Amino acid sequence: MLMQTSALPLTPFRRGKVRDVYEVDADRLLLVATDRVSAFDVVMSETIPHKGAVLTQITAWWLRQLEDKVEHHMLSGNTAEIVREVPQLRDHEQELAGRAMLCRRSTVFPVECVVRGYLSGSAWKEYRERGTLAGEALSKGLRESDRLDPPIFSPATKADEGHDENITVDRMRTLIGDSWAGELERLSREIYEAGRAIAARRGIIIADTKFEFGRARSTGGEGVEKVILVDEVLTPDSSRFWPADSYEPGHGQPSFDKQPLRDYLDAEKRAGRWDGNYPPPRLPKDVIEATSERYLDIFRRLTGHSLDPNGSH
């Protein structure tokens, strides 16, 4: 039931709405995913059991699947192992179980690499209004939620305030240089397409996703900076997950993970019991459980086995 982790004996590095990052030492960071959940831009008062562990372990699983395609930042996603590496965490093993990832530090590129394999969300909105995506013309007559082949790469800047701002690929080249930009686009497409194919065979459509990359000295230590994949990877928080069995283009799709939560909040809004502002309604037990079960289900479907609460598979 972890809401926040300020009790950890490490220096906080960055705090997000649902994830905290701590400095371990000059070379390593600890990423901790909480069970907090937001919907309609409002953070709920309740937590979703197992959500943090599911997000962390899905990332760990993907990074292992993708190891032949890209270097990544994970040193360990196994809490027992992490506590052995970072002994000052030994009193916190219980609360960190499954949700912590020990990572190597890198210089993170100031762009978010978004890949869209289906036309949805803000991309659909732009296409409907102007027939373009990320400023580039798309073929005519596409419907909402239609599959895009090849997927479209649409980078964004990381805004400190509010929502990220979409930028063109040209702008990204100016920001980080031609060669890095090319490498990030190539990797983003390759990883997304591999992930989309794997998830599709397991009943999940990954409609779009966001990657972040950093640069670091290669693990071989020869001193050449290489691109490494950082942050969370192909999780329901960094991507849009749709159930494949009910997929039907022409309208919006249900969210694999948050639909029970959204349905409940929608009903509260329609009934006039919630105006969309703080405080959000209290979530009933069955909504919390249904949402939690969705996260566990995603984990089972992707990996083929149940979530190990210690993250030690």
Next chain:
Amino acid sequence: MLELWSPATRHGLWRRLWLALAEAQRELGVAIPEEAIRQMRANLDKIDFDAVAAYEKRFRHDVMAHVHAFGDVAPAAKPFIHLGATRAYVTDNADLILMRRGLDLLRGRVLDVLRSLTAFAEQWRDQPTLGYTHLQPAQLTTVGKRATLWMQDLVLDIADIDYRRRTLPFRGVKGTTGTQASFLELFEGDHEKVRRLDQLVTERVSFPASLPVTGQTYTRKLDAFVLSVVAGVAASAAKFSGDIRMLQSFGEIEEPFESEQVGSSAMAYKRNPMRAERIASLARFVNSLEGNANQTHAVQYFERTLDDSANRRLVIPEMFLATDAILLLMANISRGLEVHPAVIGRRVAAELPFMATEQLIVRAVLAGGDRQVAHETIRKHSLAAARALKDGADSNDLLERLSKDKSFGVKLKDLEGAIDPKRFVGRAPEQVDEFLRDVVTPLFAGETARPGRPDELRV
């Protein structure tokens, strides 16, 4: 908008802020019982204003009066309400929430106006009309093109509203002089928990960030930023109202006039542009207050002085309320504008022959004339025709004069063919189409028009 600035909304927000503070403190380990949170939640909008008034009479302090009135209905929470906080925690943070919602409401109103003007601009996209510079007839434009000038101002205002809305920070949880000392006490020296408390409350009310540092209050610069955007909307409306008033004076376009409306108590025939005049009146009021906000900021001493308080209580709500009224008027006028093409056509016809000099010279040269001679002929007859108009002639007879002048050598029919008004409007109709398609329509995406009939005009 009236509801937004009502005591019920403001003090309901105070209670929500006290709830958010208690929830976040509880999450960070302060021993606040679940029952206290439950009771606070159950009484967010059940405010007994009589009880508040009685407390305020005793304490001479509005925030403490509300603390006690809240504690009466949420007794389990009474010991914890406002824990570690200063009055500015509720008053300032609530003001920021109110201003942010006010911007949202104004944005919706601006979109309503744009919807009405879109229909208007489409309908009159290629209706030629006199364009004016220096308030003197210049070249032609179209009625719809002129409407896009009004609309573009509002589109720019929306971009400003969106920027302010998106980046407006929260005051957050900062304590009496902004040092967070009381909270550091509460968390027994744990700086991280104090930082986290500020962040948790900020997240709960969905602000992107809280100000990194404050005195007792948030810097009053934020008021100046927001109110400058509000004043910008009022100025756009004032510019529109000025054009409408003059167009009504010309008889070209009139604001709506109800079937039983009385124009003047004495002059029964009168039809006055009174709604546009009311916009001008209110907008001048709003614009006169814009500088006030910067002055309030300028004279805040050290961590805060109280001379901002009574002033802000008037200036902030009144600027929002007046601008809301302005936009209601503007939407009402835009929906019911009456265009009189016959009057417009007559006024165009009186000026157009003078504007067509180049076209007339070309006709003369094509008919075998000399450019220099044609120019002199036109100059001579133009002055005479203008003189005749000023001396009372019914219409501009320049073309007739030219057709009778042998040195010009072009028939009247051919001269008239050269001055079809539609040939003088340039790309105005296309500019209207492009502007509506590329700039205005995208603003409506994802927005649904307000259901039901338009708001009744009561201002």
